[in-house]
Amino acid sequence: MPDRPTETAGNGRPTLDVESLHRLVLQSLDDDQAVEVVSIPLAGKSSIADHMVVASGRSSRQVASMANKLADKIKEARGRAPRLEGLPTADWVLIDADDVIVHLFRPEVRTFYNLERMWAFGDDGKAGAAATAS
DSSP states (O other), rough: OOOOOOOOOOTOBBOHHHHHHOOOOHHHHHHHOEEEEEEOOOTTTTTSSSSEEEEOOSSSSHHHHHHHHHHHHHHHHHHOOOOOESTOOSSOOOOOOOOEEEEEEOOHHHHHHOHHHHHTTTTTOOOOBOOOOO
């Protein structure tokens, strides 16, 4: 799916196209030493987003820190804050940035829910390539 054109937020700052937002998410998670970062392309599979990123932190504290930093970076780049769920306990934090959805987990919680497997339909059991921020 081609990048969507850059639009202007209500404050006059440009918003990010989908691929730039995706790169920002991956880079932020890499900077914060997220573990087992996986990016799952959803274009053609679901209308909820173009990308889903799943990553782990080593503790609830790290998960919360990564989520807050990522939300701040997205807000700065897009001019509006993403929606966050699960931050108080930080076992599983969902960051909904419209075209990119991010799930941050503690390792035990990630293993229990196994989102990568659920979204692997049509990929012969492969959830998507491990993401590397460039």
